[in-house]
Amino acid sequence: MHRWKYYRILVVVYGAAALSFSREFIQSPEDLVRAQVEASQVVAARYPKLPQHIYNRGLEAARNQDYQEARRLFEEALAAHFYTDESFLHTYASLLIYLGESREEIDRVADLWRKHFPHSRNPDPRFGL
Amino acid sequence: MFRTGYILNRRDDWVWFIALPFAAVAIGLASQRWLSAIAVVSFSLLLTAPHHFASWLRAYGVREDLKHWRAPLTLGPVAIALVTLVGITWAPMSLLLLVWTWDHQHSIMQQYGFARIYDYKAQSGAPSTAWFDLLLNWILYANLMIVSPLYSDFWIRELYRFGLPISAVSIFTLQTVSSTLVGLFLVAYVIHLAWTIRHGYAVNPTKYLFIGASYFLWYATAWWTQSALVATISHAIMHGVQYIVIVHSSLRRKGGTQKSVTSWLVQPHHIIAFLATCLFYSVLFQLITNQPLAAFGFGAIDFATQYASPIPELGKPGYTLSQAHELFAALLITGAPLLHYFVDSFIWKVRDENVQAGL
Numbered sequence: 001m002h003r004w005k006y007y008r009i010l011v012v013v014y015g016a017a018a019l020s021f022s023r024e025f026i027q028s029p030e031d032l033v034r035a036q037v038e039a040s041q042v043v044a045a046r047y048p049k050l051p052q053h054i055y056n057r058g059l060e061a062a063r064n065q066d067y068q069e070a071r072r073l074f075e076e077a078l079a080a081h082f083y084t085d086e087s088f089l090h091t092y093a094s095l096l097i098y099l100g101e102s103r104e105e106i107d108r109v110a111d112l113w114r115k116h117f118p119h120s121r122n123p124d125p126r127f128g129l
Numbered sequence: 130m131f132r133t134g135y136i137l138n139r140r141d142d143w144v145w146f147i148a149l150p151f152a153a154v155a156i157g158l159a160s161q162r163w164l165s166a167i168a169v170v171s172f173s174l175l176l177t178a179p180h181h182f183a184s185w186l187r188a189y190g191v192r193e194d195l196k197h198w199r200a201p202l203t204l205g206p207v208a209i210a211l212v213t214l215v216g217i218t219w220a221p222m223s224l225l226l227l228v229w230t231w232d233h234q235h236s237i238m239q240q241y242g243f244a245r246i247y248d249y250k251a252q253s254g255a256p257s258t259a260w261f262d263l264l265l266n267w268i269l270y271a272n273l274m275i276v277s278p279l280y281s282d283f284w285i286r287e288l289y290r291f292g293l294p295i296s297a298v299s300i301f302t303l304q305t306v307s308s309t310l311v312g313l314f315l316v317a318y319v320i321h322l323a324w325t326i327r328h329g330y331a332v333n334p335t336k337y338l339f340i341g342a343s344y345f346l347w348y349a350t351a352w353w354t355q356s357a358l359v360a361t362i363s364h365a366i367m368h369g370v371q372y373i374v375i376v377h378s379s380l381r382r383k384g385g386t387q388k389s390v391t392s393w394l395v396q397p398h399h400i401i402a403f404l405a406t407c408l409f410y411s412v413l414f415q416l417i418t419n420q421p422l423a424a425f426g427f428g429a430i431d432f433a434t435q436y437a438s439p440i441p442e443l444g445k446p447g448y449t450l451s452q453a454h455e456l457f458a459a460l461l462i463t464g465a466p467l468l469h470y471f472v473d474s475f476i477w478k479v480r481d482e483n484v485q486a487g488l
Contacts, residue, residue, distance in 0.1 A: 006201040010208050013231065017212050020223035023291060032222075032290065039289035045297040046285075047278045050355065083166045084357050116166035118428060119421055 134251025165428030
């Protein structure tokens with residue numbers, strides 16, 4: 001093997017990194033947020049049944065103060081074993097507290113958050129109940 | 130027409146290269162059902178980090194190889210450290226994209242590499258087979274990325290970030306084209322296989338069982354489960370274990386006569402020491418990166434969880450992570466002397482014949 005061939009992949013990596021890094025460096029945070037929002041809408045339109053997008057729709061409903069719809073969508077995401085996003089379980093527990101649900105119902109979701117993210121630095125949403 | 134060859138031997142290949150992907154999917158599904166999300170980290174610590182260690186051992190642990198690849202093995206870490214540092218400082222999202230892309234390319238090339246070893250061992254395939262196998266791996270894997278709901282989210286977001294918006298209809302069209310290309314290529318692959326046989330080249334069926342098992346894992350976890358947790362755990366098991374197995378086997382065959390720590394570690398009767406060293410590397414890595422050792426426990430052992438529930442009536446917010454560590458430290462500080470007292474209560478009894486033998 002020719003000696004330079006060892007470095008081929010590093011040349012490709014450096015080339016790709018130079019392009020991508022410079023693009024990110026000059027991109028304004030506002031443009032980045034706008035791009036992510038637009039991308040989320042397109043991905044959600046393509047895959048409406050993915051748990052992540054059901055959760056996103058729940059967040060949107062909560063932002064529009066439709067809390068019962070948000071709760072329904074969060075429950076749907078939970079039924080699909082969507083345990084890999086800490087913010088989901090934490091937000092859902094907080095929503096249940098806001099809605100004044102029973103302690104058992106709040107504990108069910110908050111305990112799931114604790115179980116799946118035991119090293120979380122977020123405060124327990126139940127504190128202060 | 131058919132000539133079977135194995136990477137290790139018939140039994141071990143069936144265990145590590147053909148059955149393992151199916152077992153990995155089962156373990157991934159079981160983890161989703163019964164374990165906490167922390168299991169992703171646990172599997173990473175128990176398999177991914179050790180497979181990195183195996184890589185260091187393979188690259189830096191054999192004197193003659195170290196001498197042979199001295200320049201890339203010296204310059205490589207410097208170049209990687211530089212690009213990582215720049216990425217972390219100025220372009221973290223792009224660094225993530227770089228890691229993501231290289232990780233997938235690396236996964237393709239590992240399975241392609243094993244396929245090549247199968248043909249090498251069986252002396253099978255035509256000269257063009259390597260090229261067709263490479264294309265097969267790239268096309269199947271690229272299709273997985275483009276079409277599966279689990280992975281397409283990432284590249285669609287990246288397209289938007291690069292100012293290349295794509296509509297939902299265009300995504301669907303692109304995915305249809307990708308699937309069609311896969312179908313056409315598979316037909317071309319089968320035709321090439323028939324051509325290979327007709328021209329008197331042998332075919333190694335074990336290679337195809339291996340490729341089939343690997344892609345079963347990737348496609349099943351991306352489509353069937355659509356769970357990042359199941360996909361990550363299953364992939365970590367297949368990729369990590371197969372890599373460790375090939376490194377162990379390769380070093381054992383290569384360095385059987387050498388007198389070095391590496392060749393000692395890979396001796397068949399030192400397998401426990403080899404695995405323990407891999408584990409020790411993970412523990413060291415976890416400690417250096419200041420991450421909790423409880424992450425090794427699949428979420429089953431964790432003071433922060435077990436004592437975390439707040440007691441509002443007492444104004445107690447539950448254990449924080451640092452308080453949990455303090456509790457763990459207290460357990461060690463107090464527990465170690467207690468264990469010392471216990472063992473000393475019987476290991477020095479002079480009336481015991483076992484003790485007398487050492488006096």
